[in-house]
Amino acid sequence: MSAITRDEVAHLARLSRLALTEDELDHFAAQLGVILESVARVSEVAADDIPPSSHALPLTNVFRPDERQPSLTPDQALAGAPAPEENRFRVPRILEEE
Numbered sequence: 574m575s576a577i578t579r580d581e582v583a584h585l586a587r588l589s590r591l592a593l594t595e596d597e598l599d600h601f602a603a604q605l606g607v608i609l610e611s612v613a614r615v616s617e618v619a620a621d622d623i624p625p626s627s628h629a630l631p632l633t634n635v636f637r638p639d640e641r642q643p644s645l646t647p648d649q650a651l652a653g654a655p656a657p658e659e660n661r662f663r664v665p666r667i668l669e670e671e
Contacts, residue, residue, distance in 0.1 A: 582601050
């Protein structure tokens with residue numbers, strides 16, 4: 574037996590503003606039923622003695638430590654800019670807001 578009825582799929586479709594045909598309602602009811610049954614099966618497998626985890630394997634940070642390094646001066650950074658303005662890059666306006 575399907576875990577979700579055809580009427581429930583029609584209700585979800587109305588809430589989602591989806592226009593579904595009669596055949597699509599039957600088709601999606603069957604598919605959603607399989608999905609819900611699969612989720613229920615996974616819930617049954619979860620054991621209390623297994624701690625929850627976000628990853629199957631342990632993760633280690635592979636980033637280098639932050640170290641202060643010399644950077645460009647404003648003049649060097651703007652040297653290739655076509656039209657710098659007040660020590661900033663001038664770019665075309667893309668929004669109509671002030």
